[in-house]
Amino acid sequence: MISEQLNEIYQLLFEHFGPQHWWPGETQFEIITGAILTQNTNWANVEKAIKSLKSADLLIPEKLYRIDLSRLAELIRPAGYYNIKAKRLKNFMNWLFENYGGELANLENVDTDRLRAELLSIKGVGRETADSILLYALDRPVFVVDAYTARIAFRHELIEPQADYEQLRELFQSNLPQESKLFNEYHALLVRLGKEFCRAKARCPNCPLEKLPHMLDIEFL
Numbered sequence: 001m002i003s004e005q006l007n008e009i010y011q012l013l014f015e016h017f018g019p020q021h022w023w024p025g026e027t028q029f030e031i032i033t034g035a036i037l038t039q040n041t042n043w044a045n046v047e048k049a050i051k052s053l054k055s056a057d058l059l060i061p062e063k064l065y066r067i068d069l070s071r072l073a074e075l076i077r078p079a080g081y082y083n084i085k086a087k088r089l090k091n092f093m094n095w096l097f098e099n100y101g102g103e104l105a106n107l108e109n110v111d112t113d114r115l116r117a118e119l120l121s122i123k124g125v126g127r128e129t130a131d132s133i134l135l136y137a138l139d140r141p142v143f144v145v146d147a148y149t150a151r152i153a154f155r156h157e158l159i160e161p162q163a164d165y166e167q168l169r170e171l172f173q174s175n176l177p178q179e180s181k182l183f184n185e186y187h188a189l190l191v192r193l194g195k196e197f198c199r200a201k202a203r204c205p206n207c208p209l210e211k212l213p214h215m216l217d218i219e220f221l
């Protein structure tokens with residue numbers, strides 16, 4: 001049963017790595033900003049960009065909504081692709097202010113499927129970003145998928161290698177208890193596993209999942 005396999009993987013990862021304390025961020029808004037800035041860059045660069053926004057006292061919805069686009073781009077420069085990311089942040093802010101009065105609290109009563117569809121309609125917000133916002137900032141039970149998740153699921157033959165984002169999300173989401181806390185920890189553990197062991201070239205010896213059936217010779221980009 002897939003649910004038993006997923007549960008065993010979780011237990012092994014949690015025993016090996018312990019809690020991961022994701023997502024780093026002092027407020028819901030900081031987490032959302034980080035989720036938008038982290039596309040195509042490493043977290044250290046995102047932290048620099050967030051620090052820059054904080055130093056300018058701008059990590060506040062109203063201020064980011066009003067800020068000039070070019071100034072915002074300059075402030076988030078450390079995150080890379082700063083012109084594109086500034087537009088994405090602005091697109092999110094425009095959506096929040098035009099539909100929910102600029103208040104994250106107003107999202108609380110919106111059904112998760114509807115909220116996900118709305119987030120995905122914002123230009124520049126893809127599935128992983130939308131789901132990270134839903135799970136980590138808004139505490140919704142939505143499983144976040146990324147390249148690590150896909151690689152580990154394929155290598156452990158939990159799903160076909162051709163599976164797309166939605167199929168991978170469905171694999172985890174429909175075979176685990178619908179708990180945001182669990183989804184949070186599970187995704188963070190998969191990322192840790194992907195970084196330390198299940199890399200493009202797998203490092204199976206001593207991996208916490210080594211004893212489980214897996215493919216040995218598949219390399220990923």
Ligand code: SF4
Nearest residue numbers: 197198204207209210
């Ligand atoms: S490194 Fe090997 S044992 Fe570990 S998760 Fe990847 S395929 Fe599985």
